[in-house]
Amino acid sequence: MAEPVTVLEAIELTKRFGKNTVVDGVSLKFPEGRLHAILGPNGAGKTTLFNLLTKDYPVDGGEILLRGERVTRLRPHQISRRGVGRSYQxxxxxxxxxxxxxxxxxxxxxxxxxxxxxxxxxxxxxxxxxxxxxxxxxxxxxxxxxxxxxxxxxxxxxxxxxxxxxxxxPEILLLDEPTSGLSQRESERVKQLILSIKGKFTIIMIEHKMNVVMDISDDVTVMNRGKVIASGSPAQISTDAAVRSAYFGL
Incomplete structure (x- = not known):
């Protein structure tokens, strides 16, 4: 069975603010039609990564590929016109x-x-x-x-x-903490809505609520201090020692 096509790719993406490196050499591939969740504690660099992918921030290092085309130097409206949609935190x-x-x-x-x-x-x-x-x-x-x-x-x-x-x-949908600030009931409504469109789009989602991530994601990446510390299926991530340490101090 052929592997899904990679529609968006980050290659060694880096972003600095003064002396602080907020995104530090992040490389990720996002296959077509899958829901990829990005987890991490506050300050991990998740939203900054989104801002790089949508070109709301200029890239300090690395490259962004959209369907194999280098788009690192494009502006936000040019990324949007190429089928990348974004909701905000x-x-x-x-x-x-x-x-x-x-x-x-x-x-x-x-x-x-x-x-x-x-x-x-x-x-x-x-x-x-x-x-x-x-x-x-x-x-x-x-x-x-x-x-x-x-x-x-x-x-x-x-x-x-x-x-x-x-x-x-859009063909690629970036959702930045769609359940942020919501009650359990409201979070469930948003989760069900995302499930209703899953598979119709390539979805990349930042989310803090572990139960939401584990229920609806195909792939999960965990960031901490600007770096990727783990990637895999929800089941793999839930038992990963580095993830447990970053999230729960275990």
Missing amino acids: ITSVLRELTFFENVWLASYRADHAGAPGLWRDFRAHWATAEKTRQVLAELGLEPFTDRKAADVSYGDQRLLEIAVTLATR
Whole structure:
């Protein structure tokens, strides 16, 4: 059986802030269609790694390959247009807009190379409106169509943020702590939503909640102090001595 195609690869990625090396020679491959979780204690360099992969930060060393093409020097919008979508640790939805408007705006910008939407005419853009409805329906968010983001729970806002990210039609989806700050019930809803799209995208997810990672991941990488200390299946990671030491001091 052929191995899955690597769609995104980090080769010896390094990022420094002054004298501090936050990401230290990280090399990782992300196969197509799999869910790859990145674990690690606070300060491990996980979000900085995401910021390098999406080019929110410039790279100090190493290379990034996207479907075999070197993209290390591209800008964030160029990475996005090549099919890389990203949600953030702190929700970034527009709170005064409805679910429909948030998703519509993301879809419109994706179709028009980042151009701002024409709000007075937004329902006249039939194709964009139809794509918006499809995204909301696929994620089970139709009941929230006309609800403002400011009027729903933080957990529902996290679901909206994933919908906004999917509206850009990515092939690779980076989720930065999607259950951060959520109750157990809300975390379960987000987990089920991610499961519903698993396999449709290549998903790379930073997550602190071990039960979420172990329940839904295909592959797991653990970072500590800017370095990769372990990679493998959830079962392998759960018994790894280096991981237990980094996480639990055992």
